Amino acid sequence: xxxxxxxxxxxxxxxxxxxxxxxxxxxxxxxxxxxxxxxxxxxxxxxxxxxxxxxxxxxxxxxxxxxxxxxxxxxxxxxxxxxxxxxxxxxxxxxxxxxxxxxxxxxxxxxxxxxxxxxxxxxxxxxxxxxxxxxxxxxxxxxxxxxxxxxxxxxxxxxxxxxxxxxxxxxxxxxxxxxxxxxxxxxxxxxxxxxxxxxxxxxxxxxxxxxxxxxxxxxxxxxxxxxxxxxxxxxxxxxxxxxxxxxxxxxxxxxxxxxxxxxxxxxxxxxxxxxxxxxxxxxxxxxxxxxxxxxxxxxxxxxxxxxxxxxxxxxxxxxxxxxxxxxxxxxxxxxxxxxxxxxxxxxxxxxxxxxxxxxxxxxxxxxxxxxxxxxxxxxxxxxxxxxxxxxxxxxxxxxxxxxxxxxxxxxxxxxxxxxxxxxxxxxxxxxxxxxxxxxxxxxxxxxxxxxxxxxxxxxxxxxxxxxxxxxxxxxxxxxxxxxxxxxxx
Amino acid sequence: xxxxxxxxxxxxxxxxxxxxxxxxxxxxxxxxxxxxxxxxxxxxxxxxxxxxxxxxxxxxxxxxxxxxxxxxxxxxxxxxxxxxxxxxxxxxxxxxxxxxxxxxxxxxxxxxxxxxxxxxxxxxxxxxxxxxxxxxxxxxxxxxxxxxxxxxxxxxxxxxxxxxxxxxxxxxxxxxxxxxxxxxxxxxxxxxxxxxxxxxxxxxxxxxxxxxxxxxxxxxxxxxxxxxxxxxxxxxxxxxxxxxxxxxxxxxxxxxxxxxxxxxxxxxxxxxxxxxxxxxxxxxxxxxxxxxxxxxxxxxxxxxxxxxxxxxxxxxxxxxxxxxxxxxxxxxxxxxxxxxxxxxxxxxxxxxxxxxxxxxxxxxxxxxxxxxxxxxxxxxxxxxxxxxxxxxxxxxxxxxxxxxxxxxxxxxxxxxxxxxxxxxxxxxxxxxxxxxxxxxxxxxxxxxxxxxxxxxxxxxxxxxxxxxxxxxxxxxxxxxxxxxxxxxx
Numbered sequence: 013x014x015x016x017x018x019x020x021x022x023x024x025x026x027x028x029x030x031x032x033x034x035x036x037x038x039x040x041x042x043x044x045x046x047x048x049x050x051x052x053x054x055x056x057x058x059x060x061x062x063x064x065x066x067x068x069x070x071x072x073x074x075x076x077x078x079x080x081x082x083x084x085x086x087x088x089x090x091x092x093x094x095x096x097x098x099x100x101x102x103x104x105x106x107x108x109x110x111x112x113x114x115x116x117x118x119x120x121x122x123x124x125x126x127x128x129x130x131x132x133x134x135x136x137x138x139x140x141x142x143x144x145x146x147x148x149x150x151x152x153x154x155x156x157x158x159x160x161x162x163x164x165x166x167x168x169x170x171x172x173x174x175x176x177x178x179x180x181x182x183x184x185x186x187x188x189x190x191x192x193x194x195x196x197x198x199x200x201x202x203x204x205x206x207x208x209x210x211x212x213x214x215x216x217x218x219x220x221x222x223x224x225x226x227x228x229x230x231x232x233x234x235x236x237x238x239x240x241x242x243x244x245x246x247x248x249x250x251x252x253x254x255x256x257x258x259x260x261x262x263x264x265x266x267x268x269x270x271x272x273x274x275x276x277x278x279x280x281x282x283x284x285x286x287x288x289x290x291x292x293x294x295x296x297x298x299x300x301x302x303x304x305x306x307x308x309x310x311x312x313x314x315x316x317x318x319x320x321x322x323x324x325x326x327x328x329x330x331x332x333x334x335x336x337x338x339x340x341x342x343x344x345x346x347x348x349x350x351x352x353x354x355x356x357x358x359x360x361x362x363x364x365x366x367x368x369x370x371x372x373x374x375x376x377x378x379x380x381x382x383x384x385x386x387x388x389x390x391x392x393x394x395x396x397x398x399x400x401x402x403x404x405x406x407x408x409x410x411x412x413x414x415x416x417x418x419x420x421x422x423x424x425x426x427x428x429x430x431x432x433x434x435x436x437x438x439x440x441x442x443x444x445x446x447x448x449x450x451x452x453x454x455x456x457x458x459x460x461x462x463x464x465x466x467x468x469x470x471x472x473x474x475x476x477x478x479x480x481x482x483x484x485x486x487x488x489x490x491x492x493x494x495x496x497x498x499x500x501x
Numbered sequence: 502x503x504x505x506x507x508x509x510x511x512x513x514x515x516x517x518x519x520x521x522x523x524x525x526x527x528x529x530x531x532x533x534x535x536x537x538x539x540x541x542x543x544x545x546x547x548x549x550x551x552x553x554x555x556x557x558x559x560x561x562x563x564x565x566x567x568x569x570x571x572x573x574x575x576x577x578x579x580x581x582x583x584x585x586x587x588x589x590x591x592x593x594x595x596x597x598x599x600x601x602x603x604x605x606x607x608x609x610x611x612x613x614x615x616x617x618x619x620x621x622x623x624x625x626x627x628x629x630x631x632x633x634x635x636x637x638x639x640x641x642x643x644x645x646x647x648x649x650x651x652x653x654x655x656x657x658x659x660x661x662x663x664x665x666x667x668x669x670x671x672x673x674x675x676x677x678x679x680x681x682x683x684x685x686x687x688x689x690x691x692x693x694x695x696x697x698x699x700x701x702x703x704x705x706x707x708x709x710x711x712x713x714x715x716x717x718x719x720x721x722x723x724x725x726x727x728x729x730x731x732x733x734x735x736x737x738x739x740x741x742x743x744x745x746x747x748x749x750x751x752x753x754x755x756x757x758x759x760x761x762x763x764x765x766x767x768x769x770x771x772x773x774x775x776x777x778x779x780x781x782x783x784x785x786x787x788x789x790x791x792x793x794x795x796x797x798x799x800x801x802x803x804x805x806x807x808x809x810x811x812x813x814x815x816x817x818x819x820x821x822x823x824x825x826x827x828x829x830x831x832x833x834x835x836x837x838x839x840x841x842x843x844x845x846x847x848x849x850x851x852x853x854x855x856x857x858x859x860x861x862x863x864x865x866x867x868x869x870x871x872x873x874x875x876x877x878x879x880x881x882x883x884x885x886x887x888x889x890x891x892x893x894x895x896x897x898x899x900x901x902x903x904x905x906x907x908x909x910x911x912x913x914x915x916x917x918x919x920x921x922x923x924x925x926x927x928x929x930x931x932x933x934x935x936x937x938x939x940x941x942x943x944x945x946x947x948x949x950x951x952x953x954x955x956x957x958x959x960x961x962x963x964x965x966x967x968x969x970x971x972x973x974x975x976x977x978x979x980x981x982x983x984x985x986x987x988x989x990x
Contacts, residue, residue: 365821
């Protein structure tokens with residue numbers, strides 16, 4: 013068993029500062045990875061390791077050996093297999109769809125430039141269509157706490173390999189909750205950034221207008237560090253966005269500058285009969301209420317517009333974005349697509365252009381309703397996943413349970429919000445429970461600050477590793493500063 | 502003939518300051534309007550005038566007789582008949598579609614609150630679908646300079662009644678150029694504001710995601726004053742927007758703060774064989790080049806991405822927005838719809854949800870290309886309409902000529918730009934020629950400043966009235982100020 017199991021990024025950095033060699037640590041790690049572990053779709057082979065080590069040496073020479081300029085020097089990571097990385101096929105969870113990418117996705121390129129070492133590509137619900145982790149010909153990924161339970165998806169493998177401490181961080185994608193649900197079910201931090209903050213260039217689209225690259229980490233510190241390394245405007249990606257100079261001063265509180273303190277919680281949270289989840293939520297709420305942080309306040313609120321928006325994503329024409337992403341492939345290889353995924357994508361044919369625009373109008377109306385509802389609310393606090401079903405249960409009822417899983421995640425990207433899923437204790441059955449903090453676009457850092465205060469007060473072990481959680485950083489500076497308007501010239 | 506013919510808003514204000522009575526002036530004006538004038542669909546009747554005068558008296562009492570608080574006191578105006586006003590049916594140019602609105606559109610409500618008096622609703626290309634002014638069962642509206650020539654549309658009547666000096670301003674709508682093309686063809690100012698600045702609440706949608714209320718005026722001063730009176734966020738309108746606190750400092754020049762000075766012009770402008778338009782454009786360009794204004798520079802540029810975006814609006818799935826607006830009506834009253842309009846709206850059925858999302862992706866890509874192209878360009882200067890066809894020619898070739906008319910207008914709303922159409926001399930055949938200034942969202946005021954400098958240097962008579970143009974105001978303060986970022990707290 014490699015000594016690196018369960019190491020955070022901070023641990024890896026510490027080891028290198030003390031003289032450890034990347035090749036030695038990473039080759040031991042690669043030797044340990046099992047062929048039977050279906051969290052992986054591909055892993056770095058010997059030749060790939062040599063190439064990676066040669067590139068890393070070059071990077072180090074470029075900065076004259078100054079490790080401080082390579083914040084992720086020698087840190088191994090994994091990416092979901094819908095993200096391009098040179099030398100490993102991109103399958104999107106569908107072998108017949110596989111292709112060899114000519115270049116790295118923008119986020120992979122940036123991670124490598126920061127010194128990180130990609131060691132493998134991970135399993136996923138095919139075409140990132142699912143929140144369960146079972147819709148893959150590479151096998152269902154198990155929960156890292158209980159083999160019979162789902163990992164959650166669609167970024168199932170990326171969550172699993174971090175939760176088990178194989179790598180300190182991984183990339184997922186998140187359209188409807190794929191970067192949050194598996195974080196919640198595996199005791200991880202799942203960072204779902206502001207849409208457009210991390211480029212989706214080189215990512216197989218799910219819903220291109222909504223897709224985000226997400227980060228899984230054992231700690232908030234690690235996830236935030238990774239996000240910082242890979243954020244930034246990419247002109248070639250039409251959905252990449254620059255942060256505004258200032259957040260609007262007269263916007264609803266959810267979209268204004270300032271700390272996230274006043275949190276809406278669902279006034280009648282839905283758990284679909286999962287009493288353990290409900291009990292864990294109530295325990296977490298009582299802990300949040302006692303949180304010794306100035307200004308924190310929980311406000312029960314009617315989440316009807318959020319739930320209607322969530323349903324719109326699932327039941328409305330956005331499914332046609334998934335069709336647009338694989339249209340040519342599907343026309344010739346329908347039989348190669350997972351039956352549940354195929355059935356979902358086929359729903360695209362039910363919607364015409366008129367339906368699409370009408371649904372987009374409804375979306376705008378619901379977002380306006382939500383903004384009005386949150387005019388004096390800084391953020392939302394919700395259960396990350398309201399249920400934690402077994403793989404067998406999902407196989408029997410693949411669509412309804414999937415839909416239930418997305419109750420508190422589906423609306424977020426449609427409403428241009430950012431989110432941070434964090435551990436929140438354990439259920440009586442030993443499964444982890446998670447909560448998600450949500451706020452307006454560009455307030456990612458404010459969520460990190462609040463979530464750090466939470467985890468410092470209520471630390472859980474790291475993922476499924478039993479390692480104790482280190483103290484989180486207390487404060488993250490806002491990405492968009494509060495400004496006073498000073499007219500110039 | 503009423504003395505008020507050809508009066509600007511400034512003239513009306515002056516008359517009231519000198520003691521004129523609204524009822525006297527406006528009743529004379531109403532008496533003068535002809536039943537045979539197909540620019541009008543409805544006009545204020547005696548009872549309507551009484552009601553309007555009673556309301557005006559109330560407004561005046563509320564402000565203790567201080568006219569300065571009612572900037573449009575007693576100023577008559579007209580609105581395009583796809584904008585709701587209590588007491589007059591909204592037809593959208595289709596008698597079978599007509600309904601009696603229960604309340605005024607937001608913009609009409611604000612105009613009345615400012616003291617303005619609505620005297621009629623104007624003809625339009627049916628459902629605002631057209632740039633010609635001929636697609637209406639109420640008759641084709643003639644150009645105010647030549648009866649055989651089109652007025653342009655879709656806001657045909659609103660342009661005609663201002664150009665002929667019946668009212669000093671009117672409201673139109675502008676989705677693809679409907680507020681600019683008729684301004685260009687009738688020697689008017691056509692203000693196409695930033696999308697969301699003027700609410701579309703109470704307006705029959707054309708393409709709801711793109712629609713703008715527009716303003717026709719004889720002068721920039723008047724159009725700008727009206728826009729200021731009716732701008733502002735409307736929470737009930739999901740497409741209404743608040744101005745940002747600051748424009749992005751690192752955006753392309755077209756979207757940054759600062760005066761509009763460096764103007765792109767088409768490197769190979771299209772006139773479709775209209776040599777008079779081409780000559781007028783070249784004359785205007787030589788005058789612009791000699792404009793005695795610091796910093797003005799004309800930069801010939803390849804407009805290919807703008808033209809592709811323009812074509813996307815015409816040929817792509819956005820036509821389904823028009824279908825969404827009249828779906829229920831069309832299902833039962835197809836025969837009541839203008840054949841050209843019906844044929845265009847019926848194209849909605851050709852597009853599925855997948856096509857729609859793919860076109861939206863292409864739109865985002867083209868906007869990114871345009872932004873990159875305009876990274877050092879403050880604005881665009883284009884011919885408002887590249888042709889000025891006769892009504893007969895349009896009747897023979899209704900779709901192609903319409904499409905040519907939109908060459909330099911169609912892309913603007915899709916790319917989130919604002920525009921200001923202004924007079925630019927006359928063609929040899931006596932028809933007016935117009936140019937349009939275009940810049941990024943929220944830079945409406947910067948366009949007004951530049952256009953005022955232009956008109957002060959090259960004044961034309963007011964509309965079709967022969968009245969000389971008064972000096973325009975020299976400077977309009979930016980709506981979004983330039984800011985220095987000062988971090989607070």
